[in-house]
Amino acid sequence: MDMPSDSMKKALTIVSALFLLDACSTAETAPRGEAAYAAIPPAPALASDYRISPDDVLRVQVYHEPGLSLEDAQVTAAGMVRMPLIGDVPVAGLSAGEASDVIAGRLGERYLVSPQVTIFVKKAVGRRITVDGEVREPGLFPIDGRLGLLQAIAMAKGPTRLASLKQIVVVRQADGMRKAAMFDLSAIRRGEAPDPEILPGDTIIVGSSRAKAILGGTLLALPAIGAGFVALEGGR
Incomplete structure (x- = not known):
């Protein structure tokens, strides 16, 4: 029987690594090298259209x-x-x-x-998000690679004890308009709702009362719309 080629050996290594992960791998059995990056891909490179910012x-x-x-x-x-x-x-x-x-x-x-x-x-300090509202340490946070809402709130040391976890507002500037969506953090944690991707420039506000204070009355009729974004009045 012919010996397997180098490419076939690499493929077998990757398949074996993915199988180990599926079977709850330990630190000793975790894949390494090429197999590790096959299982957990590296973060995407900085977009070529990124604009340099102060402090970069x-x-x-x-x-x-x-x-x-x-x-x-x-x-x-x-x-x-x-x-x-x-x-x-x-x-x-x-x-x-x-x-x-x-x-x-x-x-x-x-x-x-x-x-x-x-x-x-x-x-790239210019790749920043703002986390405000009912979190332990609100502020500006630089991001590298892809980021979900759960991770973004964790960067602010998590919600406070009395935070309204079903009222997480994400505000995004897109197409010349300011748009917003409300998410249920509890459902995301339980795996009942997808974790939305957070983009550079987004503002995350935990608690609708705090969001209303920051954004004015534009969120009074904002529904809990999950992954969709609704344009805010006066957002241009």
Whole structure:
């Protein structure tokens, strides 16, 4: 009988890893390497249309010029990144590709011939959500990768003891309008309702009374609509 090929061996390893997970694997039997990433995929990469924000941390690489490259360049509150030779360069609001072109253009004006610049966003502080209302530690929280409502509330140390778990409002800016939906956290915890995905820029408010205080009277008639979003009056 022919020996299995390398690709077949990898496939068998992945299938075995998934079987182990299905059978309540322990730390010793948990899959590793390629099999681990087959079972639990890595977080998606930062979208190419992401816009650089103040306090983001960038890696700026100038090809063949290590002295001009930066490993941890933090964008200032004014939206600038400080580069050797050319000083402060405005990058806030630009994509990584656009910022690379701006820096390359500045370097090419006086110092380098056809410089090649690559920017990688190491820490995307601009990908933030707001969690408010009846939670233990309300505030702004940076997010990386995908995030569910349960995780988002956990980032604020969870709801308070008297929180209204059936009245979790998620507010999202979409298509030029502010939209909102109300979710039942208790049902999500019990697995009776899906855990909605939270996106950068979303505001989560625990408790409808707090939501009304923050958003005004726009939520007075808002139903518990699960995964759907309803446009708020005056949201444009």
